[in-house]
Amino acid sequence: EAEVAQSPRYKITEKSQAVAFWCDPISGHATLYWYRQILGQGPELLVQFQDESVVDDSQLPKDRFSAERLKGVDSTLKIQPAELGDSAMYLCASSFPRTGTYEQYFGPGTRLTVT
Amino acid sequence: GENVEQHPSTLSVQEGDSAVIKCTYSDSASNYFPWYKQELGKRPQLIIDIRSNVGEKKDQRIAVTLNKTAKHFSLHITETQPEDSAVYFCAASAPSGGSYIPTFGRGTSLIVHP
Numbered sequence: 001e002a003e004v005a006q007s008p009r010y011k012i013t014e015k016s017q018a019v020a021f022w023c024d025p026i027s028g029h030a031t032l033y034w035y036r037q038i039l040g041q042g043p044e045l046l047v048q049f050q051d052e053s054v055v056d057d058s059q060l061p062k063d064r065f066s067a068e069r070l071k072g073v074d075s076t077l078k079i080q081p082a083e084l085g086d087s088a089m090y091l092c093a094s095s096f097p098r099t100g101t102y103e104q105y106f107g108p109g110t111r112l113t114v115t
Numbered sequence: 116g117e118n119v120e121q122h123p124s125t126l127s128v129q130e131g132d133s134a135v136i137k138c139t140y141s142d143s144a145s146n147y148f149p150w151y152k153q154e155l156g157k158r159p160q161l162i163i164d165i166r167s168n169v170g171e172k173k174d175q176r177i178a179v180t181l182n183k184t185a186k187h188f189s190l191h192i193t194e195t196q197p198e199d200s201a202v203y204f205c206a207a208s209a210p211s212g213g214s215y216i217p218t219f220g221r222g223t224s225l226i227v228h229p
Binding site: 030031033040041042043044045048050053055056058091095102103104106107108109 | 116119121147149151158159160161164204206208211212213214215216217218219220221222
């Protein structure tokens with residue numbers, strides 16, 4: 001069964017450094033989501049793409065975070081500079097609303113630790 | 116924006132008992148309500164969902180009910196088993212640009228004691 005891929009799985013970085021996460025959604029999935037999940041809380045939507053267009057990025061801290069999905073397939077989320085409070089699990093998910101189903105398929109996540 | 120409240124944060128039951136998790140939402144535009152199960156160290160997975168044109172949906176031991184007027188929805192698990200132990204997240208999703216924008220609750224940690 002096809003799965004959402006993410007890399008790296010773990011990342012340790014020092015504050016003020018730049019980090020980047022990559023996500024490859026399930027083939028054909030038009031919608032891609034980036035979430036931040038702090039331990040003990042639900043996923044918080046950072047940015048949502050429909051193909052290559054941003055649908056919602058209202059919760060993305062744009063002074064330090066950026067996201068792109070240039071060809072409407074894979075996506076990169078970048079943080080520069082990283083802060084201690086950015087330590088969290090970053091989840092990517094995809095869905096294929098054109099079929100009428102809205103189930104999100106999550107990747108394994110990237111656990112970021114900022115020291 | 117949407118605000119989703121989920122209760123309780125922790126739920127402990129004996130095997131065979133029923134478990135109920137409740138969520139409320141604020142945005143009347145939300146019309147899609149999925150529930151995800153996240154086992155320790157694993158990714159969230161959809162277990163059941165409901166659209167706003169339906170009041171109840173059932174899948175074996177799992178059911179979801181929706182009250183649009185009161186803006187709340189609930190997950191019901193009957194005959195709980197130890198493998199039901201996990202964190203459960205509700206979400207309220209509003210349509211936007213051909214897709215849905217989801218807002219998740221903070222999660223409920225369900226513990227089923229054998």
